[in-house]
Amino acid sequence: MNFASDNWAGATPEVMAALGRANDGFAPAYGNDALTQRVTARFAALFEREVEVWFTATGTASNSLGLAALSRPGGLVLCSSEAHITTDEWGATEFQSGGMKLIALPQVAGKLQPQDVVDALGRYPAAGRFGTPVALSLTNATELGTVYRPADIAALTAPARAAGLAVHLDGARFGNAVVATGASPADLTWRSGVDLMSFGGTKNGCWAAEAIVVFAPDRMRDLAARRQRAGQTFSKARFVAAQFEAYLDDGNWLRWARHANAMAERLRAGLRASNRARLGWESEANEVFAVLPGTSVAAIRAAGGSLHEWPADSLPVGQRPEAGETLVRLVTSWASSADEVGRLLSML
Ligand SMILES: Cc1ncc(COP(=O)(O)O)c(C=O)c1O
Structure with a gap:
């Protein structure tokens, strides 16, 4: 019963096999190898346009370096109060950018609302006394398992772009968002006003492939x-490229994400039907948030299960856990099984 994080899953057999194949002989270093060139072309095909692809090892590196490349002194980055860049990355964007400030905006189940972006742009005019907004950062799928559809993204990016901001997308779980929305990678990004993204592979079947x-x-x-x-x-970029090639081959990444999302939906269905637990909010990707009795959390852990407790203030006042209850996050992955979902539900 592994529901702590999709980071706890291993890499898929396809990715491991690709790493083995890439290990054959010598190849030019620093991305000048044929495999890296091929994968860059694959990204262009995926997004239906020319793109630059910069490999990194972690999502934090992608987010902070991508945002840093937009930076200017006194720069502000608008993001949601649940954004990984502001809650989990230990000031990486602030550090890499030489001191840009993140402005955390309200969110509803992880999603920014257009009016809040408009209000923030009013509060922080360009070169005003608080600094200059330079970027809006969105996350899809969001940290709370919800997803933005292309129209949602366009509604957020339009006011930001009109004010001259660039738009960054944290796509640590982009595959899960593509599957959940049914929208194309292009429609979820540049066609909706996104200028750059952190494209994650690690959580969805790679072992360290981010770009x-x-x-x-x-x-x-x-x-x-x-x-x-x-x-x-x-230097040995071919090993990152090999992971991405296996990831994108035959729609593997979408198959893996579809499986993770389906396992999450199974969890949600069980939780909706439970009289012992309740969903914190409806999510659509591979993260499920539920209020469980503390005794169930202890029992799941005692049985070897893993999950994370989540800050209750992610829930509106009035829906927060009562005494003896805990808000938890359950994350599924390409490696989750219907059996472990069933076991967790049966323990409730
Ligand atoms: C939404 C989101 N963005 C970025 C990251 C960064 O990942 P990493 O741990 O690879 O730096 C994570 C990891 O949990 C995440 O959930």
């Missing part, structure tokens, strides 16, 4: 230098 995908290179400054100085320029 900054840039749709608007003219907005980016010094990304090569920033990546080099952060120690994120891979």
Whole structure:
């Protein structure tokens, strides 16, 4: 019963086999190998346009270096109060950008609302006394398992772009968002006003394959230098490329994400039907949030199960756990099984 994180899952057999194949002989270093060139072309096909692809090792590196390349002194980045960049990354964006400030905005189940972006732009006018907004950062699928559809993204990016901001997308779980929305990668990104994204592979079947995908290179400054100085320029880039090639081959990434989302939906269905537990909110991707009796959480852990407790203030006042209850996050992955979902539900 592994529901702590999709990061706890291993890499898929396809990815491991690709790594083995890439290990054959010598190849030019630092991304000048044929495999890396091929994968860059695959990204262009996936997004239906030319893109720049910059491999990194972690989502934090992608987010912070991508945003840093947009930076200017006194720069502000608008994001949701649940955004990984503000809650979990230990100031990486602030550090890599030389001190940009993240402005955390209200969210509903992890999703920013257009009016809140408009209000923030009013509160933080360009070159006003609080700094200058330079970027809006969205996450899809969100940290709370919900998803933005292309129209949602366009409604958020329109006011930001009109005010001159660039738009960054944290796609640590982009595959889950593509599957949940049924929208194309292009529609979920540049066609809806996204300038650059952190494209995640690790959570969905790779072991360390992340990339900054840039749709608007003219907005980016010094990304090569920033990546080099952060120690994120891979000499043996072919091994990251190999993971991405296996990821994108035959729609593997969508198959893996579809499985993870389906396992999450199974969990949600069981939780909706339970009289011992309740969903914190409806999500659509591979993260499920539920209020469980503390005794159930203890029993699941005692049986070897893993899950994370989640801050109750992610829930509106009035829906927060009562005494003896806990809000938990349950994450499914390509490696989750219907059997372990069934076992967890039966323990409730
Ligand atoms: C939404 C989101 N973005 C970024 C990351 C960063 O991942 P990493 O741990 O690879 O830096 C995570 C990891 O949990 C995440 O959930």
